Structures are given as C-alpha cells and as structure tokens.
Amino acid sequence: MGKSSKPTIGYWHQLLLYIGVCHGPVDALRKVEWGGEDAWEGNQTTSGDIFIDKPELFGGEKKEGGIKGTLSVRMGEPTQMPHFRMLELRPGPWPAARGLMTLVYDGIVGAFSPYVKTCRWLVSRWFMGWEGAVWQPTLCKIGEGMNAAHLAYQTLTHTDWGYGASPADIIDEANLLGMAQTLADEGFGLCLKWSRSESVGTFLTLICNHVGAQWGVRDDKIVFTLYRGNYDVEALPLIDESNIVSLEEWSDPLVTGGAVNEVTVVGFDCMTGKDIARTYANLASIQATGQVVSEKIQLPGLWNLDLVDRVAARECHAKSMMPQRVKVTVKASAGPFVRGEVRAISWARKQVHRMPVRVEEIDEGTLTDSAVTLVLLQDVAGMAQTSYIADVGTGWVAPDTTPRPLDPEHVYEATYRDLVGIMRPADLAMMGDEAGYLVAVGARPVGPAYNFTLFTRTASAPFAEVGSGDFSPNGVLASGLGPTATLITLNSHRGLAGVAVGEECIIGGVEHCRVTSINAGTGEVGIARGCVDTVPRSPGHVSGTLVWFPDTYHGYDPTEYLDGETVDAKLRTRTSSGTLAEAEAVTRSVAMAGRQFRPYPPGRLRIEGQAYPATVTGASITAEVADRDRLLQADQLVDSDQVSIGPEPGTTKTFRWYLGGVLARTEAGVAGSSDTFIPAGAGVVRVEVECVRDGATSWQALSHEFGFQPA
Known part of the structure; x- marks a missing residue:
C-alpha cells in the first residue's frame, strides 16, 4: 500500500532436471504431478515440449511457489540426440537415451523451500515399444490397462528388456490366446510396472496373482491356466483307483477357527496416484467361529475400484472355503500334468466322486520313476456368490479441492480508518484529496480453500492481480434491526470464533459498527452503532441482511484510484488444485468517491x-x-x-x-x-x-x- 518499496522475503528456485521414466517409446504421457498436485494433464504422444504454467501450484508467493517452465518429452527414438540444454551446461558427453523415455524440465520448481518436491508422471503403453507387430492388437488394450496375456508375451519375448526368447520356442500361443480372449471378455486389464531387478518368473507369478491364474510348463512351453469355474466336471481328466499308486495324505478340514474369513485387496488407481481398497467378509464363517481372521493382499496392477471389488470377492471366497488338500502318487501315464490345471478325483473310501481339484505341486522324481507325486487342492475358483460374502466397504470420500466462487462477497471503497491501519503515516499524509482505495471481503466457499486472490481493473483493461485476502467471518440478521438496537442474532454464521470484542462489523455494507460482545455458539453479537463515517440506519435493517467482520479478514488493492473512477474487481478462490478461473469469478464494481477525505457525519x-x-x-x-x-x-x-x-x-x-x-x-x-x-x-x-x-x-x-x- 502507498509508495513504499517491497522487501525481499524469499526466492524462486529454478533448476534443470533430467528424469528417467521407463523404456520407450510409450503411447502417451498423460499427466505430470508435482508435490502431490496436478501440474499438467493432456495427451503427449510424440517427443516435444510442454509448457507448464502453474506458478501458484504450491500456494504461490504466499507459500511455497509453484511450477513454471518447459518440460521436454523424449520418447527415445533411434535418432534421438542429447538434450541441448544439458550440452549448454556441460559439453558432455551426455547419453542420447535412445530406447528410453526421459524428461528434461527447465524452469521454476518452487519457492521458500530447501528441497525440490517429488515429481510423478502417468504414462500409457499398449501398442508402442513392441518388437515388430503388436501381438493380437484387438485384445491388447482393456480400458486403461493392458491385457495380462500381452504383458506376459512381451516380458517373455522382448530382446532389449525382457527374457528375449523366440515366441515359437517358449510360448504355447494357442493357450495364451485363449487366456487373452477370456480376460478381454471379462474386461480384466492391468496397469502393472515391471523392473528388470525382478525375475521374469516372479513377474509372471505376480500377473497370475492378479488375474487368478497359474503358469507352468507343458511340452517345454510355458502355459497359463486361469482359475475359472467354466468347465464340465464330467469331462475333466479323472484321477481314481485305476491310476493312483498310493494316497499319501487327505486333509479334510473340520476346524474352522484359523481360516481367513475377511480379505482386503489393495489396488492402485493410476489416474489419481492413490491406493484403492475393498474389503470382503465371509459372514457365515464369522458367525460360526465368532471371530474375524483378516488378510490384506497388495495387487498394484488393479487400477480401478471395479477390478479391486471383483478380486476381493474372489480371494475371500477362495480363502474362506477351507478346501480339501490331497497328496497322491499316480502313474506317470495319467499325465502330463501342469500346475494350475483342473482334474477330477474320485476315491470311494472317502465317498468322493469327481471332485474338481487344481494341481498345486508336481514332483516327477527321477528319469527312471514311473510315478508322479501330486499335491491337489479342491477347486473353489470362480466369482463369489453374493449371498455368501459381503462388501465391508468404507465411508471415506476424498475431499474435492476444486476452486469454487466465494459466496457471498463484497467490495467497497476504503474508509479513512482502513487506511490509518494499512498505510505508513508519511504515506497517509501525502495522499491526495481525491485518492481512493478498494477493500474486498468474501465468505469461505464450500470445500477446502486457502484464501482468495484479488484481481482489479479500470475501464476495459485486463484484470491484474493486486493482492490477496483471508475469508471473512459473516452471518445474516435473524430479524429486523431498528436504529437504536444494540444486540443482534446471526443465522448461517461462519467464523465467529475468530472475531474479538472491539473489532469492526459492517451491516449490509452501509453501517460500520463496533463489536461489544460475541457468542460464537449462539450467534448473538453486541454492537455499538454508526462508527467511522457511517450512521445508525433509520428506519433500520431488514432480516436476512449480511453482516461482515473484516478487521483481520479482508483483501485490499494498493493501487491509488481517483474520485470518479469505477473499479472492477474479481475475488478468485485459491485451493491446492489452483486458483478459480477468471471466467467463473463474479465481477464486482465500486465507484470511487473520495471517501477517505470526506468529513465524518455528526x-x-x-x-x-x-x-x-x-x-x-x-x-x-x-x-x-x-x-x-x-x-x-x-x-x-x-x-x-x-x-x-x-x-x-x-x-x-x-x-x-x-x-x-x-x-x-x-x-x-x-x-x-x-x-x-x-x-x-x-x-x-x-x-x-x-x-x-x-x-x-x-x-x-x-x-x-x-x-x-x-x-
């Protein structure tokens, strides 16, 4: 305010950052998140530059700055060269990063903080990065995810970052195609990251854990078996007295106390960067045992709540059914056997006829052995019955940080008292007779918000940022108010706990008063009438009139305007998601009239x-x-x-x-x-x-x- 110069209170930080993302190329860069806030969102499908203009992302100059600079997206093409800005800083040599997706950011990364905030990104890859043609392209993309069969295919065959085998040598393609078609029909795509530090076998097992499957080897080729109940029991290959050499163990669980009866599955929403979870419980088991036995399963490739929901139901059903476990030695001629495949077992002495079982373990012994030892598990695959398990659910909902307009809000010409509290005495003495300044107050909108930024203009000039303000306590008169009344009751009041006796309140924007008592709970406020350059309004104020408490909570424009000028103002809410768009803010106008110079009324x-x-x-x-x-x-x-x-x-x-x-x-x-x-x-x-x-x-x-x- 006035003619004083601003002191330096902090510094913006500008850096050149070189970021490795993943093997490239990818289909698109979709989103950049910085410090937990959305810095950019779009669909960058090729190498190129993106300008990010979010200087208020972390609170602007009032807090920790924001992001403003150029993000170079580098997909890793065969002809890619080192980035020019890196060569400008040091002559090199610098890697060209061909075959890798990298990002180079040059610009502001924040303020008032000694560290650089964490940067995260969202990339999508379905059809890019394949060696040659995409395998079964019509089945590859499922929603935002990739078909799990395609993840397995690429991991096994890619010569740069995968196992590097020839598909014909290592994959039973007909088997994998059947799996791909089933998962596509189910809408079961995964958003799953693989690091080269993890073995291929471990990653294949992780894929199987997500989709409910088992992988194994048959005829020297990798095959996958989905745990689904879509089979005809009568048509399953049979294990019975005709091919069983010896029955080693038959575990028929009768004790239910230790069985898992509640399962929580935790996925990862790649669009928001947050965990998502669902909990299912076997209500019958809980009632029978009188206790809850819980298990949590992390499956980060489940990218939406529908998939998490389905898998939680599947896992709860499978873990709470207490399946029978059988260890048996059978003739080798009954094979070959593959882990995960479904067989039927019959055993008269157990009164079991064609019980579906999954092959869990295989011990083929030595080359001269004519028998194979199997561990079989009663099959309980398939989606859960809704009458048997129930979603425990959660009541938590993520807060909406979208900036919303202030409602209500008010702007007015500053009083002489306002300026005494804002300006230095020397600047106040030099102020012209026709000078005027603008003050703004506004109520906190629905949802979380920091404060508001004040933008003003005169005539048809563009709006310019001139200041900021905190949300003002406020309320509305519960009943009419005559010129001699000194006690008011406020309805719909907000923020009264922040108001102190002796502060100013403004009724209807026309009468300034002094607070003599306040009860933040009941909304009762004692007032002394007609303060500053205003008088008690006669015949009075009607019920529903707005009352503001602006002493500590307001914004002001330090620009000096002249008597007769009309000033337009916009109050734009600031949240962690950014600042309210200019088009969404209401334009308020004040006609300057030299208010601060005028004599006070009697x-x-x-x-x-x-x-x-x-x-x-x-x-x-x-x-x-x-x-x-x-x-x-x-x-x-x-x-x-x-x-x-x-x-x-x-x-x-x-x-x-x-x-x-x-x-x-x-x-x-x-x-x-x-x-x-x-x-x-x-x-x-x-x-x-x-x-x-x-x-x-x-x-x-x-x-x-x-x-x-x-x-």
Missing part, C-alpha cells in the same frame, strides 16, 4: 431530547447532534452515541427538514450543534444532518423520520 442525534422517537408533539422541533473528527478518531471505532469529538477544523453542518416528503427548511453553514424547525402543520417529518468541509460532504447523513402533531 453523531448522537436527539430530537426534542429523544433518540429516534416515533412521534413528537409541540409547537416546534429541535434537533441536536454531536461533533466527530476523522483525524482525531484515526483508527478508533467511535460509535454514534458518544459525546462530541472535534470537530475537524473548517467543518460545518447542514440541517434539512422535510414535511410530508417536501423540503421545508435548509440551514447550511451551522457551526453549532442544533437547529429548530417550526412545521406548518401535522404530518410526517424527516430531518437530515450532514457535515461539510473544504467543499466535501460527509459520506452519510444522520437521518430520522417521525410523526409530528402540533400542541
């Missing part, structure tokens, strides 16, 4: 010795007032009912008397404190008293209307 209106009487009877009517002095009062909230202060040198008063709505008497240049009017007859009388100094009249005039009856 106070303590008494008509025939009464404060705001309803009727007066007599031969004449005398009105008396008390003096006010803006210079002496300075930043004090002197209410209208106080005795005389001043007046400011050169101040006179003007009395106007109306009878039946017609001006009947004007007495200007009054140096004293009273004037007498003799009405011509009965009727409604209104008296107005204003102050004049140096050709300027007071911002408001004391006024009251009453009935008159001659004595």
Whole structure:
C-alpha cells in the first residue's frame, strides 16, 4: 500500500532436471504431478515440449511457489540426440537415451523451500515399444490397462528388456490366446510396472496373482491356466483307483477357527496416484467361529475400484472355503500334468466322486520313476456368490479441492480508518484529496480453500492481480434491526470464533459498527452503532441482511484510484488444485468517491431530547447532534452515541427538514450543534444532518423520520 518499496522475503528456485521414466517409446504421457498436485494433464504422444504454467501450484508467493517452465518429452527414438540444454551446461558427453523415455524440465520448481518436491508422471503403453507387430492388437488394450496375456508375451519375448526368447520356442500361443480372449471378455486389464531387478518368473507369478491364474510348463512351453469355474466336471481328466499308486495324505478340514474369513485387496488407481481398497467378509464363517481372521493382499496392477471389488470377492471366497488338500502318487501315464490345471478325483473310501481339484505341486522324481507325486487342492475358483460374502466397504470420500466462487462477497471503497491501519503515516499524509482505495471481503466457499486472490481493473483493461485476502467471518440478521438496537442474532454464521470484542462489523455494507460482545455458539453479537463515517440506519435493517467482520479478514488493492473512477474487481478462490478461473469469478464494481477525505457525519442525534422517537408533539422541533473528527478518531471505532469529538477544523453542518416528503427548511453553514424547525402543520417529518468541509460532504447523513402533531 502507498509508495513504499517491497522487501525481499524469499526466492524462486529454478533448476534443470533430467528424469528417467521407463523404456520407450510409450503411447502417451498423460499427466505430470508435482508435490502431490496436478501440474499438467493432456495427451503427449510424440517427443516435444510442454509448457507448464502453474506458478501458484504450491500456494504461490504466499507459500511455497509453484511450477513454471518447459518440460521436454523424449520418447527415445533411434535418432534421438542429447538434450541441448544439458550440452549448454556441460559439453558432455551426455547419453542420447535412445530406447528410453526421459524428461528434461527447465524452469521454476518452487519457492521458500530447501528441497525440490517429488515429481510423478502417468504414462500409457499398449501398442508402442513392441518388437515388430503388436501381438493380437484387438485384445491388447482393456480400458486403461493392458491385457495380462500381452504383458506376459512381451516380458517373455522382448530382446532389449525382457527374457528375449523366440515366441515359437517358449510360448504355447494357442493357450495364451485363449487366456487373452477370456480376460478381454471379462474386461480384466492391468496397469502393472515391471523392473528388470525382478525375475521374469516372479513377474509372471505376480500377473497370475492378479488375474487368478497359474503358469507352468507343458511340452517345454510355458502355459497359463486361469482359475475359472467354466468347465464340465464330467469331462475333466479323472484321477481314481485305476491310476493312483498310493494316497499319501487327505486333509479334510473340520476346524474352522484359523481360516481367513475377511480379505482386503489393495489396488492402485493410476489416474489419481492413490491406493484403492475393498474389503470382503465371509459372514457365515464369522458367525460360526465368532471371530474375524483378516488378510490384506497388495495387487498394484488393479487400477480401478471395479477390478479391486471383483478380486476381493474372489480371494475371500477362495480363502474362506477351507478346501480339501490331497497328496497322491499316480502313474506317470495319467499325465502330463501342469500346475494350475483342473482334474477330477474320485476315491470311494472317502465317498468322493469327481471332485474338481487344481494341481498345486508336481514332483516327477527321477528319469527312471514311473510315478508322479501330486499335491491337489479342491477347486473353489470362480466369482463369489453374493449371498455368501459381503462388501465391508468404507465411508471415506476424498475431499474435492476444486476452486469454487466465494459466496457471498463484497467490495467497497476504503474508509479513512482502513487506511490509518494499512498505510505508513508519511504515506497517509501525502495522499491526495481525491485518492481512493478498494477493500474486498468474501465468505469461505464450500470445500477446502486457502484464501482468495484479488484481481482489479479500470475501464476495459485486463484484470491484474493486486493482492490477496483471508475469508471473512459473516452471518445474516435473524430479524429486523431498528436504529437504536444494540444486540443482534446471526443465522448461517461462519467464523465467529475468530472475531474479538472491539473489532469492526459492517451491516449490509452501509453501517460500520463496533463489536461489544460475541457468542460464537449462539450467534448473538453486541454492537455499538454508526462508527467511522457511517450512521445508525433509520428506519433500520431488514432480516436476512449480511453482516461482515473484516478487521483481520479482508483483501485490499494498493493501487491509488481517483474520485470518479469505477473499479472492477474479481475475488478468485485459491485451493491446492489452483486458483478459480477468471471466467467463473463474479465481477464486482465500486465507484470511487473520495471517501477517505470526506468529513465524518455528526453523531448522537436527539430530537426534542429523544433518540429516534416515533412521534413528537409541540409547537416546534429541535434537533441536536454531536461533533466527530476523522483525524482525531484515526483508527478508533467511535460509535454514534458518544459525546462530541472535534470537530475537524473548517467543518460545518447542514440541517434539512422535510414535511410530508417536501423540503421545508435548509440551514447550511451551522457551526453549532442544533437547529429548530417550526412545521406548518401535522404530518410526517424527516430531518437530515450532514457535515461539510473544504467543499466535501460527509459520506452519510444522520437521518430520522417521525410523526409530528402540533400542541
């Protein structure tokens, strides 16, 4: 405010960052997240530059700055060269990073913080990065995920980052195609990252854990078996007395106390970068055992709540069914056997006929052995029955940080008291008579928000940022308020706990008062009326009128405007997601009128010795007032009912008397404190008293209307 220069209170940090992402190329860069906030979102499908313009992402200059700079996306083409900015800093040699997706960021990365915030990114890859043609391209992409069969195919065959085998040598393609078709029909795509530090076998097992499958080897080729219940039990290959050499173990669980009966599956929403979880419980098991046995399963490739939901139901069903476990030695001629495949077992002495079982373990012994030892597990695959398990669910919902308009909000020309509290005395003394400044107040919108940024303009110029402000406590009058009332009750009030006795409140944007008592719980506020350059409003304020408490919570524009100028203002909410768009903010306007220079109106209106009487009877009517002095009062909230202060040198008063709505008497240049009017007859009388100094009249005039009856 004023003509003082701003001190340096912090510094913006600018860096050149070289970031390795993954093997390239990818289908698209979709999103960049910095410090937990969305810095950029789009669909960058080729190498190129993206300009990120989010200088307020971390709170702007009031907090930790933001992001503003150029992000170079490098897909890793065979002809890619080192980035020019890196060569400018050091001559090299620098790697060209061919075959790798990298990012180079050059620009501002924040302020007021000694560390660089974490950067994350979202990339999508379905059809790029394959060696040659995409295998079964119509089945590859499932929603935002990739078909798990395609993940396995590429991991096994890619010569650069995968196992590097020939598909014909290592994959049973017909088997894998059947798996791919089933997963496509189920809408079961995965968003799953693989690091080269992890073995191919471990990654294949992770894929199988997600989709409910098992991988194994048959005829020297890798095959996959999906755990699904879509088979005909009567058609399954049979293990029975005809090919069983010996029954080693038959575990028939009768004790249910240790069985898992509640499963939580945790996935990862790649679009938001947050974990997502669902919990399912076997209600029958819980009721039978009287206890909950829980297990949590991390499956980061499940990228949406639907997949997490389905897998949680599947896992709960499988783990809580207490399947029978059989260890048996069978003739080798009954094979070959593959882990995960479904067989049927019959054993008369157990009264079991064609029970579906999964092959869990295979021990083929030595080359001379004619028998194979198997561990079989009763098959409980398939989706859960809704009557048997139930989703435990969660009541938590992520907060919405979208900036929303302030509602309500108010802008007005600054009073002399406002400027005394804002400006240095030397700047205040140098201020011109016609100067004016803008003040803004606004209520906190729905949802989390920091504060608001104030933008202003004159004429048709673009809006420019001039300041910021905190949300003002506020409420609405529960009932009407006459000119002598000193206790109000507020409805729909917000933030009253931040208001202190002695602070200012503004009723309806037209009457400034002083807080004499406050109860933040009930909304009852004691007030002293008609402070600063305002008077008690007569006949009063209606119920529903807005009341603001702006002393600590406001924004102001330090630009000096002239009497007669109209200033437009926009209050734009700031949240962790950014600043409210200019188009969504309402334009508020203030016509400057040299308010700070005008003399204060008189106070303590008494008509025939009464404060705001309803009727007066007599031969004449005398009105008396008390003096006010803006210079002496300075930043004090002197209410209208106080005795005389001043007046400011050169101040006179003007009395106007109306009878039946017609001006009947004007007495200007009054140096004293009273004037007498003799009405011509009965009727409604209104008296107005204003102050004049140096050709300027007071911002408001004391006024009251009453009935008159001659004595």
